[in-house]
Amino acid sequence: MEKAIEVKGLVTHYGTREILKNVTFSIPRGMTTVILGGSGSGKSTLLRHIIGLLKPTKGNIFINERDITSLSEIEMIDVRKKMGVLFQGAAxxxxxxxxxxxxxxxxxxxxxxxxxxxxxxxxxxxxxxxxxxxxxxxxxxxxxxxxxxxxxxxxxxxPDLLFLDEPSAGLDPVTAAGLDELIVRLKKVFKITIVVVTHELPSIHIIADYAVMLNRGEIVFTGTMDELKMSDDPQIVSFLARRPPDDSLAPGDYLKTITGNS
Amino acid sequence: MNIGLEAVTKNDKKAFYLSGEIDMHSSPVLRKELMKLVDRKITPLIVDFGGVSYIDSSGIATFVEVLKSMMEYGGALRLTGIPDSVMEIFRFARLDSVFDIYESVDNAVAC
Known part of the structure; x- marks a missing residue:
C-alpha cells in the first residue's frame, strides 16, 4: 500500500486542552479514505493540520513524503497547489x-x-x-x-489530493447520494487520493475504501472498510449501529458526581 | 518546458508527434505552437499522443480551443495514439464524441 499521507505522533492543543493525542496513521494513495468520529472527536482539527492550516504542538505530517510541519507559508503554496479542499460551507x-x-x-x-x-x-x-x-x-x-x-x-x-470536510452535511438524502456518486466517479476517473471527513453512515458505505476513526482525539481504528465492518471494538460497533455509547455510571460513582465529592 | 512536437509528413499530410508532460506550465507553450499551425490553416492537423506521459485539464482545454479555432475555417483536428488513462478522462468529459480520434497516425492519414 503506497502512502499518500503519513501522520506521526501528532499532538495538538487548543489553549491548554489537548485535542489530538499522539495520533499516528497513514492514508493510502489512490483510495478514498474517510476520517470518522462523533462530534468533538477531533476530526476537523486533524483535517486542518493535514492541509497545513494549523501547526501541531508536536509530531510530523508527510504529504507525498514531504514533512509539511517544517515548511514555511511560502513553501506550503507549492504543496497546496496539489491539494483541493472543499470546506464545510463550500467557502x-x-x-x-x-x-x-x-x-x-x-x-x-x-x-x-x-x-x-x-x-x-x-x-x-x-x-x-x-x-x-x-x-x-x-x-x-x-x-x-x-x-x-x-x-x-x-x-x-x-489536484493529487482532494479533501472534503463533511460534504453531505445539511443536504437532503437524495442530494447527498448524488454527491457520493460524484466522489466515487472522481476517484475512478482521475485516480486521485480523496480524504473525506464525515460521520454520515450512508455515505461512508458508498464512498470509502479505507477508514480512520477518532474518538476523543485518539485513533481507535485504521483499516479497510471490510475490517471496520468486522471489528468487535465496542466504540466502532456503537458508531456503525448509530447507538450512543454506554456512559452510565455505577451508583457510587454517580453519587460522587452529583455531590461533588471526587 | 519538457514537451516535444515533432513534425512528420506522410502522404502530403502533416502529423505531429507530441511528447512529454502536458501540464499547467507546459500547456501555454503547446498552445502557442498549435496556434501557429492553426494560423497557417493546416488541415487535417494530426496530433499523436503516443509520447505523452501525462496530460491535465489545461492540456485538454488547449486542444478544445484549437478545435474551436479550426472549426472556424472548416479544418479537421485528428488525435491519435491516446493512452487509456487519457481516453477515460475524454469519455468522462464526453470529449470522445467531440474529437476525431484514430488508433494510429497511419489511420488518420488514410482518411
Whole structure:
C-alpha cells in the first residue's frame, strides 16, 4: 500500500486542552479514505493540520513524503497547489460568479490564457453537473449546488489530493447520494487520493475504501472498510449501529458526581 | 518546458508527434505552437499522443480551443495514439464524441 499521507505522533492543543493525542496513521494513495468520529472527536482539527492550516504542538505530517510541519507559508503554496479542499460551507466568494470562483485558483497560480481557463472552468462545472450555472452567484445556488461548485473549485488545479470536510452535511438524502456518486466517479476517473471527513453512515458505505476513526482525539481504528465492518471494538460497533455509547455510571460513582465529592 | 512536437509528413499530410508532460506550465507553450499551425490553416492537423506521459485539464482545454479555432475555417483536428488513462478522462468529459480520434497516425492519414 503506497502512502499518500503519513501522520506521526501528532499532538495538538487548543489553549491548554489537548485535542489530538499522539495520533499516528497513514492514508493510502489512490483510495478514498474517510476520517470518522462523533462530534468533538477531533476530526476537523486533524483535517486542518493535514492541509497545513494549523501547526501541531508536536509530531510530523508527510504529504507525498514531504514533512509539511517544517515548511514555511511560502513553501506550503507549492504543496497546496496539489491539494483541493472543499470546506464545510463550500467557502465560495459571494461577490464572484460560480465560474469566477472556479477560475480563481487557476488565474492566481498559472500563466494560462483566459480563453484556455474559460474552457477549463466549463469542463470542471460539467464534471460536477453544473453546466450552465457558471453565471450564477453563490447566493443563487441550493446547498447541493454550492457543494458541487466547491468541488469544481477544489478540482480546478487538477489536484493529487482532494479533501472534503463533511460534504453531505445539511443536504437532503437524495442530494447527498448524488454527491457520493460524484466522489466515487472522481476517484475512478482521475485516480486521485480523496480524504473525506464525515460521520454520515450512508455515505461512508458508498464512498470509502479505507477508514480512520477518532474518538476523543485518539485513533481507535485504521483499516479497510471490510475490517471496520468486522471489528468487535465496542466504540466502532456503537458508531456503525448509530447507538450512543454506554456512559452510565455505577451508583457510587454517580453519587460522587452529583455531590461533588471526587 | 519538457514537451516535444515533432513534425512528420506522410502522404502530403502533416502529423505531429507530441511528447512529454502536458501540464499547467507546459500547456501555454503547446498552445502557442498549435496556434501557429492553426494560423497557417493546416488541415487535417494530426496530433499523436503516443509520447505523452501525462496530460491535465489545461492540456485538454488547449486542444478544445484549437478545435474551436479550426472549426472556424472548416479544418479537421485528428488525435491519435491516446493512452487509456487519457481516453477515460475524454469519455468522462464526453470529449470522445467531440474529437476525431484514430488508433494510429497511419489511420488518420488514410482518411
Amino acid at each position: 465560495l466568494l459571494n461577490s464572484l460568479t460560480v465560474s469566477d470562483n472556479v477560475a480563481l485558483p487557476v488565474t492566481e497560480h498559472t500563466k494560462l490564457q483566459g480563453s484556455t481557463i474559460d474552457i477549463m472552468v466549463r469542463m470542471k462545472l460539467d464534471l460536477v453537473g453544473l453546466s450552465g450555472s457558471g453565471g450564477l452567484y453563490p447566493s443563487q445556488l441550493s446547498g447541493g449546488m454550492k457543494k458541487r461548485a466547491g468541488i469544481a473549485r477544489a478540482m480546478a488545479l487538477d
